[in-house]
Amino acid sequence: MFFPDARQFSSRKPIQSWASLGAAIVAGALFVLALQPYSILPLALIAFALLAVLVRGASGFIAFRLGYFFGLGQFVSGLFWITESFQVEADRFGWLALPAVLGLSALLSVFPALACALAARMERAGLPLALSMATSWTATEWLRGHVLTGFPWNLAAYTLSDWTVAAQASSVVGTYGLGFLLVLCAALAGLAFVSAADGKRISRLATAGAIALSVTAFGAMRLLLADVPSERGAQIRVVQPDIAQSAKWDDAARNANILKLIALSARLGDFDILLWPETAWPGFLAEDAGARAMLGWLLPETGVLLTGSPEREETGAGTVYRNAVLAISRDGTILTRYAKHHLVPFGEYVPWRNLLPLQRLVQSLGDFTPGPGPRTLAFGPHPYAGIAICYEIIFPGHVVDDAIRPDWIFNATNDAWFGASIGPWQHLASARMRAIEEGLPLVRAANTGISAVVDSYGATLAMLEIDTSGVIDIRLPRPLPATIYARFGDWALLFLMLTSWTISGYWARRQQANLKGAST
Template sequence: MKTLAHRVILASGWRRGLMAMAAGAIGALAMPPFGFLPALVLSLTPAVWLLDGSARDSWGRTLKAAAIVGWLWGFGYFVAGLWWLGAAFLVEADQFAWALPFGVFGLPALLALFPAFGFALSRSLWAPDASRILALVFGLTISEILRGHLFTGFPWNNLGLALGQNLWLMQSASLVGLYGLTVLAIGIGAAPALFGTGRNGRERRTAPGTAAAVLVLMAGFGAWRIPSAPLPHVENVRLRLMQPNLPQDAKFNPGNREAIMRRYLTLSAAAGSDGKGAEAATHIIWPESAFPFLLHRNPASLAQIAALLAPGTHLITGAARMDDPLPGEAVGKFFNAIQVIDDKGTILGSYDKVHLVPFGEYVPKFLDALIRAVGLRQFVHIPGGFEPSEKRATLTVPGLPPVAATICYEAIFPGEILPDGPRPDLILNVTNDAWFGNTPGPYQHFSQARLRAVEEGLPLVRAANTGISAVVDPYGRVVKSLALGAEGVLDSDLPMPIRAPFHVRYGMFVLTATLLICLMAGAARRSRQMSLPI
């Protein structure tokens, strides 16, 4: 281990760069669907050694060398973890295939700026002892928080998700949330670096031993927290989730509207595993962007839905909607919405998406003119793209408790999915991951939505066009699910919520205190070493 560490520390040139990218790429194996937890160690332990080898003859050059290593590590991590984004460029290959390299390599190149900053920040607190593990925890966690918030935010595959997949380990999210798991994941993954570079036997044992003990404690806490029996369910609620498994190119074509509607109606009415059809459901749920037309302006389709629904049954469906145009406007504003429809075909209410996907659902205004000048547009076929809702609001559905509605990747943002005001009793997520086919993307998306249930102490109901559709209880247990690529319906009761977890009440305080401790410990040790070019 010591020999390996020294080889990494002393590496230079292209070998050093290749090591950094390889270490980052290995880290992606810790993410869904692989969930290979030792990949954290194989990724973050070399990162410590590479930062050890970033010492130069001046402070500025040292930080620059650390930032370069961080960028290369991040580039490897994001390419290996997000390569599946390229599938979206092939849905309409004649228009977007040329841009595939920009999606597969361009976005990772931009995202890698965050770990570049994180590595440089860590290196500014570096000392030649165990405190440098805390320095990396601080710097890399700060960069992950920034990635989740700056420029609309993109916390996809946050490092904490590595600990947020196993049922026992994910229970710690109820205490510290996703970013608290990030702190733990970085510390656990980086601590074994001291096996090869510890200054003495005690240091070589203490940090890795502490990391192992934390992992065991997390698993023990999770095993203790999860009740042995299923949760009670909400009375008089029977859900039916419909997963049509439609390819994305079919959903784009308005000429398929009748075929799509027939498929939805036929599937929704089909006999489930209990032999009962739509008449047994109190609420039928369809996925995001269910129609290649405006449902609220199509009375014939609303009449078909009314004919499907038994008395007292309601449909909850994703659907684009358009406001009436203002004076002087040719068309109104479009919104990516969830709509609630009763058994008479009346739309009772809507939730409009707040957190839109840049370039997917809209083009940032400062780039709009340039993109249109070269004949490009966003992926969705909406004139001008969607408009975001101004604020998150509770969705009211007759017969259901208050609903925290999320559309597509809104569910990946920790702490941002609940509306202001009274606490809702369930999280609803409708999505369409057909863009990405049978790749790791849909598995990653589901895992992140599932973790929100644990953080918030609320059940998750998720309807996805191609999967993964599921009902998840507040402990992250999958009550029922439909696999990726399956077509069918899922009938389920609705689990009850639990008391707001510790994280909901005190999580930000715990995270802030933890990061301050890491900062102060790293700064204190660094200040004693200022005379040494570590």
């Protein structure tokens, strides 16, 4: 038999127990190879199929351990790129790199552990294990995205980010819902291989195939009926300066960094909106009218510069710092601004500062203060923009202002902290999913890469890869009408799960009735 049997693990033989735990770690690591930049989708199906088989028949405690080891394989290998950020100031933080990754992975592994324990309990209650696995996995992914400010990184559905046809379903049920369907298909297929009854094997494979076919058919139809891209959008220029993080705030390199941004922005070509990355300006641009006037010379008559810049404000409680994007007009006026509201723990602020004797990993004058939440910015005659600064783009359903729907999303980011690792690729996958969910084009300006322009269907139209300097000149793609997910958010996911439970319950009752009829 290809898959290990959880019933072997439940015995007291230590070799078999360790073999199953090892298989769980391997399955978690295989899942990472299905994510960007590798995108080997079959490995995600194998990973979840193997996990379902391991959990089958296991007690809650054993299932918890299996899920925990799966999580270790998933998070240690999938988040190891975080160690790059500790090397920027290696003399201060280098020693923390490995403990930080292992500690974070150990904490995050609790979520897949809870998913497996819950699935095992639901199976003992007589519910189908495949549906139990999909439901519990989705529920714990959702919790991971919300508990303690949330960290929805490398969700199951992101394995489909390069499979654009299948990813279209996220416009209806969102990223969590698409992950539910993926795990359900994989679990059904895995359990079919270990089923003793031919009838169950066929029905599980048929159900998995029907779900996969339905998702693919929906995506193909959505793309087939897609509007032809319009040339009426604003002309944009995305600047990627490729400034190393170690040089970004170096006083000796400050003028050279500014001149590099200006030289790239001043290249021949027309544009309406000029886009710079997160904290592109090495200082408090809002306080420097001369610098803003100088930057205005880069712009056409009605042009606008959207640039990242830190801000500070004196209040009665002291100085408040914000990570912001400013909209600057040709005459140097700040037309509007956006302050990042979802801050990175220990990177932009220290949670529970009064209790934890820790310092930030980023050297600066003080903790950042969060902004009020998602906002739509209006500036001049240009399309309305929704802004997401760096980390904010990874949160499904929390990027766009529900009160005023924007025409596009601008993701200003600085992934220079993570070098040429897989981290920026995983970050881009999250951003592309937001475009599909919301039905909005997305433009990403990154300091060292990956800058990209993504249409409303998640297709990448232009891209500057890691460690390259350059610009993207392109017309802004058209927005689509609000998707089902944009209108209803995760309520669509709840509807999907309730529908699945209803169908499953009806099928189980029908099978029981057939068995009763056969016995009489």
